[in-house]
Amino acid sequence: MRSVIGSAVTVDPAVVESYRRDQSKLTSAGSPLCVVRARSIDDVRATMQWAHARRIPVVTRGAGSGLAGGANAVDGCVILSLAGLDQIIHIDVASKLATVQAGVVNADLARAAAASGLWYPPDPGSRDFSTIGGNVATNAGGSCCVKYGVTADHVARIKAVLPDGRVIHTGSRTRKNVAGLDIGSLLVGSEGTLAVIVEVTVRLRRAPGAMSTVVASFPDCASAIDAVIECAAVADPCVMEVMDRTTIRAVESMTRMGLDVESGALLLIRCDGADFAADAERCAAVCRRTAGEVWSTDDAEEGEAMMAARRMALPALERSGGVLLDDVAVPVPQLPGMMQSIDRIAERYDIRIGTFGHAGDGNLHPTIMFDETDPSQVSRAGQAFEAIVERAVELGGTIAGEHGVGVLKRAHLRLMIGDAELDLQSRIRQAFDPYKILNPGKG
Amino acid sequence: MRSVIGSAVTVDPAVVESYRRDQSKLTSAGSPLCVVRARSIDDVRATMQWAHARRIPVVTRGAGSGLAGGANAVDGCVILSLAGLDQIIHIDVASKLATVQAGVVNADLARAAAASGLWYPPDPGSRDFSTIGGNVATNAGGSCCVKYGVTADHVARIKAVLPDGRVIHTGSRTRKNVAGLDIGSLLVGSEGTLAVIVEVTVRLRRAPGAMSTVVASFPDCASAIDAVIECAAVADPCVMEVMDRTTIRAVESMTRMGLDVESGALLLIRCDGADFAADAERCAAVCRRTAGEVWSTDDAEEGEAMMAARRMALPALERSGGVLLDDVAVPVPQLPGMMQSIDRIAERYDIRIGTFGHAGDGNLHPTIMFDETDPSQVSRAGQAFEAIVERAVELGGTIAGEHGVGVLKRAHLRLMIGDAELDLQSRIRQAFDPYKILNPGKG
Numbered sequence: 001m002r003s004v005i006g007s008a009v010t011v012d013p014a015v016v017e018s019y020r021r022d023q024s025k026l027t028s029a030g031s032p033l034c035v036v037r038a039r040s041i042d043d044v045r046a047t048m049q050w051a052h053a054r055r056i057p058v059v060t061r062g063a064g065s066g067l068a069g070g071a072n073a074v075d076g077c078v079i080l081s082l083a084g085l086d087q088i089i090h091i092d093v094a095s096k097l098a099t100v101q102a103g104v105v106n107a108d109l110a111r112a113a114a115a116s117g118l119w120y121p122p123d124p125g126s127r128d129f130s131t132i133g134g135n136v137a138t139n140a141g142g143s144c145c146v147k148y149g150v151t152a153d154h155v156a157r158i159k160a161v162l163p164d165g166r167v168i169h170t171g172s173r174t175r176k177n178v179a180g181l182d183i184g185s186l187l188v189g190s191e192g193t194l195a196v197i198v199e200v201t202v203r204l205r206r207a208p209g210a211m212s213t214v215v216a217s218f219p220d221c222a223s224a225i226d227a228v229i230e231c232a233a234v235a236d237p238c239v240m241e242v243m244d245r246t247t248i249r250a251v252e253s254m255t256r257m258g259l260d261v262e263s264g265a266l267l268l269i270r271c272d273g274a275d276f277a278a279d280a281e282r283c284a285a286v287c288r289r290t291a292g293e294v295w296s297t298d299d300a301e302e303g304e305a306m307m308a309a310r311r312m313a314l315p316a317l318e319r320s321g322g323v324l325l326d327d328v329a330v331p332v333p334q335l336p337g338m339m340q341s342i343d344r345i346a347e348r349y350d351i352r353i354g355t356f357g358h359a360g361d362g363n364l365h366p367t368i369m370f371d372e373t374d375p376s377q378v379s380r381a382g383q384a385f386e387a388i389v390e391r392a393v394e395l396g397g398t399i400a401g402e403h404g405v406g407v408l409k410r411a412h413l414r415l416m417i418g419d420a421e422l423d424l425q426s427r428i429r430q431a432f433d434p435y436k437i438l439n440p441g442k443g
Numbered sequence: 444m445r446s447v448i449g450s451a452v453t454v455d456p457a458v459v460e461s462y463r464r465d466q467s468k469l470t471s472a473g474s475p476l477c478v479v480r481a482r483s484i485d486d487v488r489a490t491m492q493w494a495h496a497r498r499i500p501v502v503t504r505g506a507g508s509g510l511a512g513g514a515n516a517v518d519g520c521v522i523l524s525l526a527g528l529d530q531i532i533h534i535d536v537a538s539k540l541a542t543v544q545a546g547v548v549n550a551d552l553a554r555a556a557a558a559s560g561l562w563y564p565p566d567p568g569s570r571d572f573s574t575i576g577g578n579v580a581t582n583a584g585g586s587c588c589v590k591y592g593v594t595a596d597h598v599a600r601i602k603a604v605l606p607d608g609r610v611i612h613t614g615s616r617t618r619k620n621v622a623g624l625d626i627g628s629l630l631v632g633s634e635g636t637l638a639v640i641v642e643v644t645v646r647l648r649r650a651p652g653a654m655s656t657v658v659a660s661f662p663d664c665a666s667a668i669d670a671v672i673e674c675a676a677v678a679d680p681c682v683m684e685v686m687d688r689t690t691i692r693a694v695e696s697m698t699r700m701g702l703d704v705e706s707g708a709l710l711l712i713r714c715d716g717a718d719f720a721a722d723a724e725r726c727a728a729v730c731r732r733t734a735g736e737v738w739s740t741d742d743a744e745e746g747e748a749m750m751a752a753r754r755m756a757l758p759a760l761e762r763s764g765g766v767l768l769d770d771v772a773v774p775v776p777q778l779p780g781m782m783q784s785i786d787r788i789a790e791r792y793d794i795r796i797g798t799f800g801h802a803g804d805g806n807l808h809p810t811i812m813f814d815e816t817d818p819s820q821v822s823r824a825g826q827a828f829e830a831i832v833e834r835a836v837e838l839g840g841t842i843a844g845e846h847g848v849g850v851l852k853r854a855h856l857r858l859m860i861g862d863a864e865l866d867l868q869s870r871i872r873q874a875f876d877p878y879k880i881l882n883p884g885k886g
Contacts, residue, residue, distance in 0.1 A: 092774075092776075093676075094672050094774075094775060094776040095774045095775055095776060096675075097774075117676075138621060139621045139625075141619045145618060145619060146618065149596075149618075150618070150619055152625070152628070153592075153596065162863065162867070166863040167863065168861070168863045168864050168867065169861070169864065170864070172772070172840070172841045173774045173839055173840075174772035174773060174774060174804065174805050174806070174840055174841050174844065175588060175589065175592075175593070175772070175804035175805065175806075176584045176588060176593055176772045176801075176804050176805075176806045176841070176844040176845050177772060177841040177843070177844065178581060178582045178632045178841075178843045178844065178845060178846070178847050178848065179841050179842050179843045179848060179852070179855075179856060179859055179860065180848065180856055180860050180864070180865075180868055180886070181629060181632070181633055181637075181868050181871055181872075181886075182582075182595070182628055182629060182631060182632050182633075183629075183864065183867060183868070183871070185595070185625055185628030185629065185631075186624060186625060186626075186628065186629050186871075188625060188628075189621045189624070189625050190624055190625075194624075206675075206676070206679065229537050232539075232649075233536075233560075233649070236649065273716065273717060273718075274716060274717040274718030274721070274722070275716075275717030275718070278717070279717070329615070329617040329618070329619045329620060330617060331535075331537075331538045331540075331616045331617060332537060332538055333537040333538060358619075361617065361618035361619050362617050362618065362619075363617070363618075363619045396616055397615070397616075397617055398615045398617050398619070398620040398621075398622050399622045400620070400621045400622045401617065401619035401620065401621065402619050402621060403621070404621050405621065405622060405623065409622070412622075413622060413623055416622055417622065417623050418611070418612070420605065420609040420610065420611045421611050421612065421613070421623070421626065422623075424605070424611060424626060424874065424875065425623055425624050425626070427874035427875075428624055428626070428629075428871060428874050429624075430874065431867065431870035431871050431873065431874045432867065432870075443623070443624075
């Protein structure tokens, strides 16, 4: 292999070990053969040709920040890291498009867009370190998706390397394009199973203007979610986040921000656009009907300080030890039922669960806290995790909102996808990858 | 076949003949075996099972309003009409979703959404008669796509029948869903080649509020398109339409609206949202820099009257005889070059071409006028059509913006899609339809 792609390959056990897993918990990972740190698309092509000829599995990886084990090694695989493909190739201001290599970090793209007076909306929690390639491969979400859509809604073109090393281009620089099958949309969210995404052209928007922020504490989750639905009927908020009591208490205990630890749920709502102040006032008025306390501000710095509570949710819950971060979504009207079920599941398995998430699009991150050294707790955490995923599907939702399926939720796919769909999925994978070398056993 | 699906089948030659073609010009159509006018999903399943067992081709059809021959018969096929599947199944106000059968007409869905205070944005010119199934199968566009996106951006779930009669469900009712491959996005724009789309759940938005309309006449196309780019940088228009001089003159000659027949290009811009009046004033100010005349109005009725000029474009051009309506898109900054090329092509082939279209997303409809009884003109019209499509690709655009590929542009696919992509496309079709019975030779 070295003769083909030279020093990009390493078999150094320490390096290989550091590339074995992503950030997921309770997922299995195999032993890789080697790691290729690609520096060019030619490196990717050469790696694929080499692996394809030998039927050797290839696991593609960006920042390794995934939460579902999608980038975990399988035994005897090549780990193909695209982190070195980090060039921002072009920002086309007139067409509002940016072309970047797969290894560019989301926040770096966002900064480059901002420098041109433009904006790349998708804002996964990992945006400071996750890569665009990984964001596209998992169809990453975030907080502003409720108004601006997910990663899929921002992808115009993809350049990808097929398992046999051929390069394909999908999509168009134009907003409208109906020439041929939309292969690009199929690559989005395919978790490295169809092709290696090496370059992406994304759509940008005009830079957003000022925002207002509203924070309201509710007696319970049901009244908070009623307010979410009402706000979406009278305004067009760009952020609607929820935190349950367990999360509020964990954040307050860590930050001493002065959150109401007696409230049942906290909503954080932001409005942007020309009507931001009036929209926020409409949302605040909705909240006042049932909320205990409602704060709001048009000040950017104060708004950011309020949003800090939400950003602290996961770190605060993690202070109690191991956490298993789940990711389900249900239709918004089902959120109260889902949050109630999560509380019951916590009781049933005698384990603590703090829930927060993107209420505006029904996407929750129930966070199961457990002692990783206690086998009984580990087992109960796993059972609670399963029960949450099952309940989301029962409520008409999905097993995975924005973190992907990876290995973590492979078994759950059957809960929501039937035989005909699974069969079709496997035939489509076969069409791209006849020898099943790309990320086998994932997605 | 009658024993399986009864009276839904007809072989009456007059009926069969009326289902042979869509609205496209200069496209070939074969002779169907029969027509099935499905009244239920079971009729669709029975038809597919019958045809699959006998390897008989099936051409699915909604309103038959397509412009690329996508619904034209192939010899010995079953024409499967879904126009009878016209039930609006459910409008879910809290989740802003509508579930409809494939044969529901776009405007009927829009009206039902409006009755619930909601809005279905995609507005193809055919919306008064084209069906949602056809809109999804061709990924239909329209005028407001520049701000609100195309049909693909509004599809949440699809229920479809595979060639062997099995039913699949794609997508999710939730805004975020990353469980499994995005098969639904692949069905959008697949022109009846992968599965028969029988039911669609679309995303709705809050009803739009008031709008302002700006109309400006420019000395030439280049200055008009410069204004389009500037307007998109300072405002967020929901409509940006252009008409060239030939179109302006045809419309004026038909309507006597008082359009400036000496101007080189007309722009029609609409702004909505909270800031509609200020946004429109910003656009008007941009136009004033180079436009001859600029009119604007906040009045809904006056605005509609102004937009009538654009809606009259095709009927006005059609008054001169036969027209071949093209559909290309280029990056917006390339529009002046594209429009200049179209004029040169008209000169080269000594034929009249009027061009209008959705300038905001680079989507043009050059309309070639010719005498259908004059073989030389028919031939020159065809050559001009080819030349336009080739030029769009040279300028980094697409052979088909919103009308589909059908049979009309099958040969042009190679201009923009390489061997690896075509090979992949054919393998994907194979994965859905191993016997190639669904709309063979199309898309």
